[in-house]
Amino acid sequence: MKKIANIIKSTSHLDYIAQVINPLDRSGVLPADYALGNFVLIGKNTVGLIYDTELFNPSLILSSQKEQTEIYAPDLRDEVDILLKILLLGIIENNYGDQNLPAEVLEAGADIWLMEKNTIKDFHFTSDGHFQVKYLNNLNSYGNKLNPSLFSLIVKQLRNLLNIEEIEILETIEQNLLWNKMINT
Numbered sequence: 001m002k003k004i005a006n007i008i009k010s011t012s013h014l015d016y017i018a019q020v021i022n023p024l025d026r027s028g029v030l031p032a033d034y035a036l037g038n039f040v041l042i043g044k045n046t047v048g049l050i051y052d053t054e055l056f057n058p059s060l061i062l063s064s065q066k067e068q069t070e071i072y073a074p075d076l077r078d079e080v081d082i083l084l085k086i087l088l089l090g091i092i093e094n095n096y097g098d099q100n101l102p103a104e105v106l107e108a109g110a111d112i113w114l115m116e117k118n119t120i121k122d123f124h125f126t127s128d129g130h131f132q133v134k135y136l137n138n139l140n141s142y143g144n145k146l147n148p149s150l151f152s153l154i155v156k157q158l159r160n161l162l163n164i165e166e167i168e169i170l171e172t173i174e175q176n177l178l179w180n181k182m183i184n185t
Contacts, residue, residue, distance in 0.1 A: 001041065004033045005084055005112040013088075014101060014138070016048065018112045020082040034084055037153025039115040039123070045091045046102050047115070047123050049139070051150060052085035086112070089135040090123070097123035099134035121161040131166045136173065148177040 005018035021029050038050045057080045088106075090099035115123075126132055136151075155170045162170070 001113040001116060002029070002033060003111050004029050004040070004114050007042065007106055007108055007110045007112065008083075009108065010106070013105065016042070016086045016088070016106060018084045018086055020084065022081075033114050034082065035153075037150055037157065039089075039120050039157070040086060041092070041113040041115050041119065042086070042088075042106055043110045045093055046104075046106060047089045047092055047097070048086040048112075049089055049135075049154070050084050051087050051139075054083040054085065056081045056083050084112070087139065089138065092119060092123050094127070095122045096125060096127040097132060099123075099132055099138075101138060117161055120157065124158065124162070124166075131162070131169065133170070133173070148174065148181050151177055 003021065005020045007016050008019045010016045020034050034050060034053070036050055036053065040048045040050060042048050088102050090097055091102055092098070124132060139150075151174055155167075155174055158170060159167055
């Protein structure tokens, strides 16, 4: 697994903000690693989804000051932080997903790891082998964060991991989301 960020705060029990590892310390962290819709593992077994990103410049260097900053304070040029908004989806235990809301609070500083494909697949199956996407209800009910575009990114990741019947279920949900958005706009 690849470490990509650390939790810096929460806005609620289910909604966390993480800071991508400092650009000077990235050691191989690429923009694709913290892309919108990526599944992440927080700590040992909590599963989350990156649903939004934010750029944060703690030193507030304006573009007009950028040339002077590069000359007089070159260590500040990489001070723009990338923040990830992560919604908790459940936990993974014994290679199976529990897509009920996690009860435990995550700690500030907890490591965020990009989930590997086999772990993403495992999270989508119960211990008795049934396909599940219960977290969609949580995404919908928690601040209406599940929009068709975000769900399309989820489906894109799962397309190569699932069989045709499971993909058809996801495509049906995706079409319903698109239809609902179109009639509610």
